[in-house]
Amino acid sequence: MLELPAYTEHLKEGILAEHQKNNNESIENPGPLQTYEENLSRGEFRIQQCKDCGQHVFYPRLLCHHCGSNLLKWVAVSGRGTVYSTAVVRQRPEKGGDYNISLIDLEEGPRLMSRVVDVDPDEVTIGMAVSAHVGMIDDKPAVLFYNKEQGDKEW
Amino acid sequence: MSLRGETAVVGVGLTEFNGMPGHTHMEIMATAIDRAIADAGIKKDEIDGIFSANFVEMLTPLTVAEYLGINPTYMDGTNTGGSVFVNSMQSAAAALSLGLCNVALICYGSNSATGPFTHPPAMHTVEDVYRPRNPITPYALAANRHMHEFGTTKEQLAEVAVSARAWAQLNPAATMRDPLTVEDVVNARMIVDPLGKFDCCLISDGGAAMIMVRKDRARDFPKQPVYMLGVGSRTDHNLISCMPDLTTTAAKEAAAAAFAMAGVTPADIDVVELYDAFTINTILFLEDMGFCKKGEGGAFVSNGNIAPGGSLPVNTNGGGLSCVHPGMYGMFLMIEAVQQLRGECGERQVDNAKLAACNGSGGFLASQVSAIFGTGETL
Numbered sequence: 001m002l003e004l005p006a007y008t009e010h011l012k013e014g015i016l017a018e019h020q021k022n023n024n025e026s027i028e029n030p031g032p033l034q035t036y037e038e039n040l041s042r043g044e045f046r047i048q049q050c051k052d053c054g055q056h057v058f059y060p061r062l063l064c065h066h067c068g069s070n071l072l073k074w075v076a077v078s079g080r081g082t083v084y085s086t087a088v089v090r091q092r093p094e095k096g097g098d099y100n101i102s103l104i105d106l107e108e109g110p111r112l113m114s115r116v117v118d119v120d121p122d123e124v125t126i127g128m129a130v131s132a133h134v135g136m137i138d139d140k141p142a143v144l145f146y147n148k149e150q151g152d153k154e155w
Numbered sequence: 156m157s158l159r160g161e162t163a164v165v166g167v168g169l170t171e172f173n174g175m176p177g178h179t180h181m182e183i184m185a186t187a188i189d190r191a192i193a194d195a196g197i198k199k200d201e202i203d204g205i206f207s208a209n210f211v212e213m214l215t216p217l218t219v220a221e222y223l224g225i226n227p228t229y230m231d232g233t234n235t236g237g238s239v240f241v242n243s244m245q246s247a248a249a250a251l252s253l254g255l256c257n258v259a260l261i262c263y264g265s266n267s268a269t270g271p272f273t274h275p276p277a278m279h280t281v282e283d284v285y286r287p288r289n290p291i292t293p294y295a296l297a298a299n300r301h302m303h304e305f306g307t308t309k310e311q312l313a314e315v316a317v318s319a320r321a322w323a324q325l326n327p328a329a330t331m332r333d334p335l336t337v338e339d340v341v342n343a344r345m346i347v348d349p350l351g352k353f354d355c356c357l358i359s360d361g362g363a364a365m366i367m368v369r370k371d372r373a374r375d376f377p378k379q380p381v382y383m384l385g386v387g388s389r390t391d392h393n394l395i396s397c398m399p400d401l402t403t404t405a406a407k408e409a410a411a412a413a414f415a416m417a418g419v420t421p422a423d424i425d426v427v428e429l430y431d432a433f434t435i436n437t438i439l440f441l442e443d444m445g446f447c448k449k450g451e452g453g454a455f456v457s458n459g460n461i462a463p464g465g466s467l468p469v470n471t472n473g474g475g476l477s478c479v480h481p482g483m484y485g486m487f488l489m490i491e492a493v494q495q496l497r498g499e500c501g502e503r504q505v506d507n508a509k510l511a512a513c514n515g516s517g518g519f520l521a522s523q524v525s526a527i528f529g530t531g532e533t534l
């Protein structure tokens with residue numbers, strides 16, 4: 001057995017204790033990505049909006065990639081989007097079969113990768129109107145899209 | 156100061172491409188370095204600048220220095236993906252010009268075909284969760300968008316693969332030399348629609364190395380020097396979902412910068428070497444670099460226009476699609492450009508080639524680095 005992991009664990013604990021002592025109130029914990037994922041795990045799809053330039057930001061960041069501001073707030077989204085491009089990943093049926101990968105432009109501006117899941121993978125077309133809901137892929141919460149409205153959304 | 160013509164390539168080395176079973180990536184790289192050193196007629200101890208990166212280790216320049224038993228004054232292990240060697244060539248030109256090193260070695264080796272399988276690196280949780288089949292899916296998304304906006308067809312994508320194969324048939328070192336038709340490509344097994352098997356590059360073993368010096372010494376070596384006339388490097392994303400426009404790459408700005416430095420235009424170019432990881436790449440880069448208008452790439456590559464005997468020789472070694480693709484191809488396209496300008500290319504030699512344009516692509520169409528090379532008379 002290597003001794004190193006236990007040693008580094010011990011070091012890390014000491015450093016963590018120091019960090020807690022000097023806790024900097026100006027930093028919000030956890031960071032944006034973990035906050036995003038915690039929202040998703042509660043079934044809420046939220047993205048960031050810049051308080052300075054007003055533009056939306058995705059993926060979650062500490063800094064606005066439009067204007068550089070560090071003032072970002074979490075906002076609900078309409079969930080409405082349009083397929084910007086789409087592809088079919090071919091996979092043997094015994095491994096789960098073909099599936100869709102699309103890039104979706106949200107009404108709010110940002111583009112994200114996702115899957116359109118209520119039509120056959122090769123029936124998804126560029127320009128198709130889609131709406132978001134929070135589902136699961138491989139036991140992980142993920143934003144998925146439907147070509148048809150899926151009722152009221154809570155976010 | 157401009158880097159135009161300040162440095163030159165004086166040595167190149169390639170390995171065989173048809174598999175080097177039982178060799179590590181460093182052993183394959185060393186084979187190419189050995190050949191580049193012999194080509195330049197130098198001793199390994201003259202090398203004092205090392206530029207190297209790959210996707211299986213972090214500290215590549217240190218590995219190379221240790222392996223060669225040298226103590227360089229300048230090292231660069233930047234990694235921008237498959238474009239990195241063109242990017243390194245820019246760094247080497249700058250470092251040489253400033254006297255930070257005197258003999259620069261740019262090198263790469265990979266045992267992608269016969270070595271252990273390397274998973275593509277994780278990108279970001281916001282994409283990885285969907286299991287995009289990287290690196291193919293980002294290019295499939297770009298291809299589909301190009302088809303949607305400009306009416307580009309699968310047959311036109313196939314023309315890229317067929318042209319590359321026609322060049323490979325003239326290159327005894329190329330891996331894939333059997334005849335290939337548009338029908339073969341279009342009817343092949345789909346991997347990620349709209350890209351099928353023949354729209355995707357090879358997975359090869361291969362090593363490549365290049366030696367550069369300042370122009371004041373460039374004529375002191377056995378081979379005719381090939382001068383670096385222009386270079387430009389840009390990037391506009393890392394994740395494919397962050398690429399601003401899937402039909403226009405950062406090669407547009409990178410190539411404009413390279414052409415401006417070189418003081419030439421696409422019309423002046425004799426031979427073009429592009430990073431063709433997938434058939435859509437060639438179409439995108441020809442458009443972005445200005446060899447044809449945006450959206451007209453599909454028509455431009457048709458009817459053998461970029462094949463042997465066409466109006467513009469593109470990927471004359473057979474490219475990543477038919478010659479060699481050991482994970483990161485940027486090194487190989489520059490060496491093909493150098494060999495074309497030296498007139499060393501045998502049956503596939505482009506007559507009277509004096510100016511070559513290259514474009515390396517890294518990540519998923521993300522890092523774009525263009526370079527213009529020329530013979531002594533273009534200085």
Ligand SMILES: [Zn+2]
Nearest residue numbers: 050053064067
């Ligand atoms: Zn902003």
